[in-house]
Amino acid sequence: MTLTLRTYPDPVLLKKSAPVEAFDDALRERIAEMWEVMYEEGGVGLAAPQVGWSVQLLLMNPTGSKDDRSGERVVINPQVVKSWGKAKDQEGCLSFPDILVDVTRKAGVRLRWQDEHGETHEEDVNEFPARIVQHEMDHLEGVLLVHRMSPVDRIRYRHELEELKATLAAKAE
Ligand SMILES: [Zn+2]
Numbered sequence: 417m418t419l420t421l422r423t424y425p426d427p428v429l430l431k432k433s434a435p436v437e438a439f440d441d442a443l444r445e446r447i448a449e450m451w452e453v454m455y456e457e458g459g460v461g462l463a464a465p466q467v468g469w470s471v472q473l474l475l476m477n478p479t480g481s482k483d484d485r486s487g488e489r490v491v492i493n494p495q496v497v498k499s500w501g502k503a504k505d506q507e508g509c510l511s512f513p514d515i516l517v518d519v520t521r522k523a524g525v526r527l528r529w530q531d532e533h534g535e536t537h538e539e540d541v542n543e544f545p546a547r548i549v550q551h552e553m554d555h556l557e558g559v560l561l562v563h564r565m566s567p568v569d570r571i572r573y574r575h576e577l578e579e580l581k582a583t584l585a586a587k588a589e
Pocket of ligand 1 (some may be wrong): 508509510511551552555
């Protein structure tokens with residue numbers, strides 16, 4: 417299976433994804449493919465539904481650089497145990513090219529997740545990594561940037577959103 421990036425309003429992006437149950441080689445091979453897609457597209461995070469795979473799995477690397485992989489995390493079946501504060505900042509999404517909008521998120525979250533070997537981790541995540549995690553976790557619930565943007569931004573980006581719909585409709589024909 418070759419994984420390709422899905423853009424809004426691809427139906428897989430609007431679905432709630434299923435938990436990962438098998439931590440096997442097939443899972444790890446797909447994760448390796450997802451890293452390739454993320455770096456190729458210039459992302460700092462990528463959720464499995466964005467490549468048409470409806471499971472609770474996301475990747476992140478706040479540097480977005482293949483040359484600095486120290487911040488890489490494979491986050492499977494994530495849960496927010498607790499959260500604190502609020503932070504507003506600009507956000508984009510690989511599934512919404514050319515759209516950047518202000519989104520208010522929690523300033524930090526205590527995250528519990530499993531890695532690609534099924535090991536459980538728990539860690540406090542703040543600042544930019546916290547924003548990435550919350551954005552990617554939205555994807556696992558079928559919640560997208562278009563659902564988080566203000567009414568003003570929805571009008572401002574009306575044309576871009578229509579273009580995305582038209583592009584996908586043309587592909588389907
Ligand atoms: Zn996204």
